Amino acid sequence: MSTTAELTATTLLRFATAGSVDDGKSTLVGRLLHDSKSVLTDQLEAVERVSASRGQEGPDLALLTDGLRAEREQGITIDVAYRYFATPRRRFILADTPGHVQYTRNMVTGASTAELTVILVDARNGVVEQTRRHAALAALLRVPHAVLAVNKMDLVDYEESVFAAIAEEFTAYATELGVPEVTAIPISALAGDNVVEPSANMDWYGGPTVLEHLETVPVSHDLAHCHARLPVQYVIRPQTADHPDYRGYAGQIAAGTFRVGEPVTVLPSGRTTTIAGIDLLGTPVDVAWTTQSVTVLLADDVDVSRGDLIVPTKDAPATTQDVEATVCHVADQPLTVGHRVLIKHGTRTVKAIVKDIPSRLTLDDLSLHPHPGQLVANDIGRVKIRTAEPLPVDSYADSRRTGSFILIDPADGTTLTAGMVGESFASPEPVKDQSDDDGWDF
Amino acid sequence: MTAVTEAHEGTVRPYTLSHLDALESEAVHIFREVAGEFENPVILFSGGKDSIVMLHLALKAFAPAAVPFALLHVDTGHNFPEVLEYRDRVVAAHGLRLHVASVQEYIDRGVLRERPDGTRNPLQTLPLTERIQAEKFDAVFGGGRRDEEKARAKERVFSLRDEFSQWDPRRQRPELWNLYNGRHAPGEHVRVFPLSNWTELDVWQYIAREDIELPQIYFAHEREVFQRSGMWLTAGEWGGPKDGETVEKRLVRYRTVGDMSCTGAVDSDATTLDAVITEIAASRLTERGATRADDKLSEAAMEDRKREGYF
Numbered sequence: 001m002s003t004t005a006e007l008t009a010t011t012l013l014r015f016a017t018a019g020s021v022d023d024g025k026s027t028l029v030g031r032l033l034h035d036s037k038s039v040l041t042d043q044l045e046a047v048e049r050v051s052a053s054r055g056q057e058g059p060d061l062a063l064l065t066d067g068l069r070a071e072r073e074q075g076i077t078i079d080v081a082y083r084y085f086a087t088p089r090r091r092f093i094l095a096d097t098p099g100h101v102q103y104t105r106n107m108v109t110g111a112s113t114a115e116l117t118v119i120l121v122d123a124r125n126g127v128v129e130q131t132r133r134h135a136a137l138a139a140l141l142r143v144p145h146a147v148l149a150v151n152k153m154d155l156v157d158y159e160e161s162v163f164a165a166i167a168e169e170f171t172a173y174a175t176e177l178g179v180p181e182v183t184a185i186p187i188s189a190l191a192g193d194n195v196v197e198p199s200a201n202m203d204w205y206g207g208p209t210v211l212e213h214l215e216t217v218p219v220s221h222d223l224a225h226c227h228a229r230l231p232v233q234y235v236i237r238p239q240t241a242d243h244p245d246y247r248g249y250a251g252q253i254a255a256g257t258f259r260v261g262e263p264v265t266v267l268p269s270g271r272t273t274t275i276a277g278i279d280l281l282g283t284p285v286d287v288a289w290t291t292q293s294v295t296v297l298l299a300d301d302v303d304v305s306r307g308d309l310i311v312p313t314k315d316a317p318a319t320t321q322d323v324e325a326t327v328c329h330v331a332d333q334p335l336t337v338g339h340r341v342l343i344k345h346g347t348r349t350v351k352a353i354v355k356d357i358p359s360r361l362t363l364d365d366l367s368l369h370p371h372p373g374q375l376v377a378n379d380i381g382r383v384k385i386r387t388a389e390p391l392p393v394d395s396y397a398d399s400r401r402t403g404s405f406i407l408i409d410p411a412d413g414t415t416l417t418a419g420m421v422g423e424s425f426a427s428p429e430p431v432k433d434q435s436d437d438d439g440w441d442f
Numbered sequence: 443m444t445a446v447t448e449a450h451e452g453t454v455r456p457y458t459l460s461h462l463d464a465l466e467s468e469a470v471h472i473f474r475e476v477a478g479e480f481e482n483p484v485i486l487f488s489g490g491k492d493s494i495v496m497l498h499l500a501l502k503a504f505a506p507a508a509v510p511f512a513l514l515h516v517d518t519g520h521n522f523p524e525v526l527e528y529r530d531r532v533v534a535a536h537g538l539r540l541h542v543a544s545v546q547e548y549i550d551r552g553v554l555r556e557r558p559d560g561t562r563n564p565l566q567t568l569p570l571t572e573r574i575q576a577e578k579f580d581a582v583f584g585g586g587r588r589d590e591e592k593a594r595a596k597e598r599v600f601s602l603r604d605e606f607s608q609w610d611p612r613r614q615r616p617e618l619w620n621l622y623n624g625r626h627a628p629g630e631h632v633r634v635f636p637l638s639n640w641t642e643l644d645v646w647q648y649i650a651r652e653d654i655e656l657p658q659i660y661f662a663h664e665r666e667v668f669q670r671s672g673m674w675l676t677a678g679e680w681g682g683p684k685d686g687e688t689v690e691k692r693l694v695r696y697r698t699v700g701d702m703s704c705t706g707a708v709d710s711d712a713t714t715l716d717a718v719i720t721e722i723a724a725s726r727l728t729e730r731g732a733t734r735a736d737d738k739l740s741e742a743a744m745e746d747r748k749r750e751g752y753f
Contacts, residue, residue: 010461011458011459011461012459012460012465041727079596079611080596081588081592081596082588082595083595084588084589084641086641090461091461091641091644093639105616106616108616108618109616109617112618113619113620219458222457223457233474233475233477233478234474234477234478234504236504236505237507238506238507239507240506243506243507246506246507250474250503250504251471251474252467252468252470252471252474252620279505281470281505282502282505282506289457290457291459291467291468292467293467293468293470306478330616342625345621347475347478401619401620404618404619404621406618406619406621406623408623408625412627413602413623413625413626413627414615415615415618418616
């Protein structure tokens with residue numbers, strides 16, 4: 001096998017990290033990059049040079065990830081950064097998100113595209129408020145896999161009982177929230193135990209290292225049960241001598257599979273036809289699936305344009321002008337009842353108005369604050385939105401792509417809010433404060 | 443989407459994309475979003491491998507129709523002749539429209555002054571941003587990758603620039619799911635980076651898989667070079683070598699293509715794509731660390747240039 005074929009056969013895993021300030025997240029990320037030999041000599045030399053100039057004894061691996069002047073000056077991470085590394089088995093895109101409570105929006109941003117979250121816990125402190133917050137965000141964003149990395153095991157004498165108690169408490173909590181899969185791993189990011197290399201200090205642990213788990217966790221989806229969805233991005237009409245009548249609807253399949261010959265409906269118009277052909281970037285195919293970018297040809301000359309959604313006729317979502325969702329507010333200016341906004345859902349952007357903010361959620365204990373009046377940066381809450389035109393929205397539980405949206409300020413274009421349609425958590429969670437209300441289900 | 447199969451090693455996974463297919467699909471999605479939402483986009487095209495891959499992706503994204511964007515090349519005046527020849531051939535072959543913003547012209551007019559170190563890379567910013575304003579480009583595709591440099595690791599796929607083309611890393615829009623926000627005021631524009639999530643190795647593997655033609659300077663060839671600051675620079679009319687620098691013939695190739703005055707060659711006998719990929723995979727130096735003098739100017743050199751409007 002040639003080098004090229006060997007390396008291109010790998011798959012891609014997107015994951016996000018979450019951890020409090022002193023849990024050792026930068027050290028874990030630095031160690032993953034360093035021990036998987038993804039840090040190259042000149043980068044390491046630069047880190048060593050700067051560390052030495054500051055009088056630090058060893059290379060400060062956090063310098064690998066803090067890229068901006070302000071971050072280096074203040075020694076903090078102020079924004080999501082994306083890191084890349086690879087092993088022969090898989091490619092990784094790591095959304096490196098700061099863990100401060102005030103950066104909830106950054107974790108939401110990182111988790112929105114992630115298939116796995118690594119949540120760090122300090123073995124000495126166990127499950128703390130911040131841990132529960134991270135678990136709740138992973139559940140809210142419906143990240144399919146969670147890794148609990150119990151760090152600083154070297155500081156608790158590598159005691160199995162310490163790890164077991166933390167793993168049990170966290171797994172129970174995450175499962176209640178509906179996190180589908182939790183893998184707990186005892187590590188020391190500083191000493192390198194169970195990050196890339198198996199630990200010699202914890203022979204009681206028989207599971208994978210962090211990297212082994214990242215390499216083997218499944219990224220494929222069972223598409224048989226998914227609602228197929230194709231948001232139309234662009235109409236391709238060459239109008240050339242070779243292709244006088246070609247009219248293709250280009251888009252990235254958001255969920256499920258499409259087949260040639262399948263009856264489809266175009267939303268919101270509701271017109272039906274069948275798929276006459278599918279071009280996969282210039283090559284005709286019989287079947288295509290998420291997340292392939294394709295061009296679909298339809299049997300009948302129906303009116304289709306950017307913003308429309310092509311779906312199987314037998315499995316079309318209802319369209320609605322009233323959207324209820326859990327949102328994370330990401331902008332500095334608040335979101336208020338009566339706010340006029342734009343909503344971008346799939347490839348469609350329409351006017352909308354915030355009709356109600358029934359509740360705000362406190363992530364620490366999952367309690368609800370009824371009718372807060374507004375949401376400020378990093379707040380998570382329930383929102384009711386009236387849209388100017390009907391939208392074919394799915395529940396976020398069914399489709400992370402067609403169940404999500406962003407709100408945009410029409411005046412200055414600011415991205416205001418990230419939204420997830422439908423119920424918040426996968427499984428009901430009893431809460432002491434059952435104060436209201438419409439729609440909360442936990 | 444949340445239904446996850448309990449697939450084990452070795453089971454057939456018909457619905458998994460290879461990492462290159464996933465990256466390709468994402469980049470195509472980005473091209474089509476821009477085509478759908480902007481009035482007047484342009485692709486920055488230097489004739490380097492990243493911009494060549496961008497153009498290839500754009501050709502696939504809109505096939506069988508033509509690419510609905512023009513190209514913009516910032517010509518430093520110190521470009522490799524092989525690259526200019528390649529550029530013109532590609533433009534002609536695909537019937538594209540090419541804008542050229544010339545650094546030399548700015549120097550001749552006295553608007554820009556040659557730097558003492560001879561590098562023209564930082565001088566590209568003004569011709570680039572003035573041309574963007576003059577042509578009213580509202581989306582400008584760049585081949586920047588987040589793996590290149592740590593300031594770029596913080597860059598968005600859709601990156602808003604103000605009317606002075608400036609980047610403010612502290613005022614970036616969060617990017618959620620694949621919902622890109624391209625809203626901008628008149629005079630502002632959006633820099634778009636379809637290769638954000640690609641690494642240097644991904645780019646090379648994709649070039650090999652798609653059998654994309656490259657300028658020959660990417661492959662090992664005998665060349666007259668001289669050493670400056672630890673790098674092999676091409677001798678030429680741009681001003682090298684100076685006194686005390688001696689020219690010699692070496693077997694070299696380039697990892698990046700930029701201004702001749704600051705782009706170094708590396709010793710190499712890799713004459714095929716497979717050989718290049720083997721070499722990159724084994725290299726312990728980043729491409730910029732190995733071959734770009736301008737990034738070594740200071741720790742925040744890239745961030746500072748990006749803030750001013752550099753790509």
